[in-house]
Amino acid sequence: MLSLLPLSVLHFSNAPSLHPLSMRGKFITFEGPEGSGKTTQAGLLVTRLQEAGGEVLYAREPGGTPAGEAIREMLQRDTAGEPICPETEVLLFAASRAQLVRHVILPALEAGRHVVCDRFADSTTAYQGYGRGFPIEQMLTINDFAINGAQPDITLLLDVEVETGFQRIEKRHRNTSSTWDRIEREARVFHEKVRNGYLELARRWPSRFVIIDARGNPETVSDEIWSKVRDVLD
């Protein structure tokens, strides 16, 4: 797991824009079903961007700010002390995102840094929209409110069969003695809907989404991602 954002980033939240629009960093998001390798690939991409001379900020969702990390605990580890109803779940993901966008993502982009985000608004459309069955247009409206115009320049959709993803996660849980979180425990049919939902989103926004075949070894997948990201950097 990559280290979380330094809190010093928060100091940029009210700073004036340091760069003209053309000098803004690129906003790169990773999406995909469980175990598709998002965190692994986000880390490799951060390294490649840094080696290419860029300043890069890594963030993850839910989380990435103190408020967001508290929300993450509630969502994943049932720390609220009561069952979270589906409507609350949608709004908690959106609340975590609203905080991350305003305190971290937009200030970093305006300061000329690239931002690599491990999940973003498309996760809500995929999991709560396609997975839980909330109306897609309603999810998009809530996302728009949360993101305040912070649209990714490129969204890398790491696609892998649900079964393959779960085998990877199972192995990780075995090796690290970790436990399945609240959403991982959902039935496989839920995760199939999420995967298909992502593919639907990629069809809807072909200029932003790039589908990456995530079945290969991490190095091969990383090479493919880098070739797509370089197109956006140029």
Ligand code: Z5A
């Ligand atoms: N969620 C939501 O419902 N709505 C929202 O709006 C948002 C999120 C933002 C966040 O979980 C949960 O919240 C998530 C969606 C939901 N639900 N679940 N469950 P998280 O942040 O804890 O985890 P995640 O985002 O779901 O990631 P992940 O599934 O744990 O894994 P990953 O990031 O895709 O993969 P990884 O950590 O890089 O790799 C997993 C394992 O596979 C690991 O042991 C690797 O070493 C291995 N791996 C990685 N790549 C490969 C390749 N290429 N081959 C073989 N093995 C590999």
